Amino acid sequence: MSKRMRVGMIAAFAATATLAGVTTAEATPSGPGVTGKIISQTTVGGKDYILRRVTIPAGESTGWHFHHGTLYGYVERGTLSHFDSTCESNGVHEAGTALTEPSGAQNVHIGRNLGTTPVVLHVLYVLPHGAPLSADAPNPGCDFQ
Numbered sequence: 001m002s003k004r005m006r007v008g009m010i011a012a013f014a015a016t017a018t019l020a021g022v023t024t025a026e027a028t029p030s031g032p033g034v035t036g037k038i039i040s041q042t043t044v045g046g047k048d049y050i051l052r053r054v055t056i057p058a059g060e061s062t063g064w065h066f067h068h069g070t071l072y073g074y075v076e077r078g079t080l081s082h083f084d085s086t087c088e089s090n091g092v093h094e095a096g097t098a099l100t101e102p103s104g105a106q107n108v109h110i111g112r113n114l115g116t117t118p119v120v121l122h123v124l125y126v127l128p129h130g131a132p133l134s135a136d137a138p139n140p141g142c143d144f145q
Contacts, residue, residue: 030060030061030062030063031056031057031059031060031061031062031063031145032057032060033055033057033060034054034055034056034057034060034061034062034063035054035055036052036053036054036055036133037052037053038050038051038052039051039052039053039122043129046128046129047069047126047127047128047129048069048125048126048127048128048129048130048131049124049125049126050124050125050127050133051122051123051124051125052122052123052124052125052133053120053121053122053123054119054120054121054123055118055119055120055121056078056080056111056112056113056118056119056121057113057118058078058113058115058116058117058118059113059114060112060113061110061111061112061113061144061145062110062111062112062134063110063136063145064085064108064109064110064136064137064138064139064140064145065108065109065110065134065135065136065137066103066104066105066106066107066108066109066134066135066137067101067103067104067107067125067127067133067134067135068103068104068127068128068131068132068135069103069125069126069127069128069131070100070101070102070103070126071100071101071123071124071125071126072098072099072100072123072124072126073093073098073099073100073101073121073122073123073124074097074098074099074121074122074123075093075094075095075096075097075098075099075119075120075121076095076120076121076122077095077117077118077119077120078095078113078115078117078118078119078120079092079093079094079095079113079114079115079119080092080093080099080111080112080113080119080121081093081111081112081113081114082099082109082110082111082112083109083110083112083142083144084107084108084109085107085108085109085137085140086140087140087141087142087143087144090109105135105137108137108140110142110144110145112144
């Protein structure tokens with residue numbers, strides 16, 4: 001995602017901001033210090049569009065989870081290692097790169113920070129109106145959390 005596109009996306013959603021706050025990332029179990037801050041939120045045509053900044057400290061993870069809608073992310077800082085329910089890596093996303101997470105319980109995954117600096121993500125959640133940001137999922141049998 002180009003810097004221009006990212007800035008445009010943030011500006012567009014900031015213009016419609018209706019909710020802001022700091023919350024703990026919603027996955028089971030997320031590592032200590034994993035946080036998310038909603039930057040902007042709006043609802044259009046039965047869909048919630050939520051722009052959120054997520055920080056994952058070094059050595060921590062989001063916990064196993066899935067989403068009821070598609071997510072579009074941009075890695076601002078650090079490197080996010082992404083794993084699916086087969087325990088295999090399905091992406092290593094470095095600063096300056098974009099990622100997409102598909103919706104549905106069949107797409108259980110975990111985001112891990114295997115580096116030494118925090119991972120900072122900007123995430124656009126496109127969810128059915130009223131759906132949670134994420135749904136907890138048990139570890140599918142991997143030897144890591």
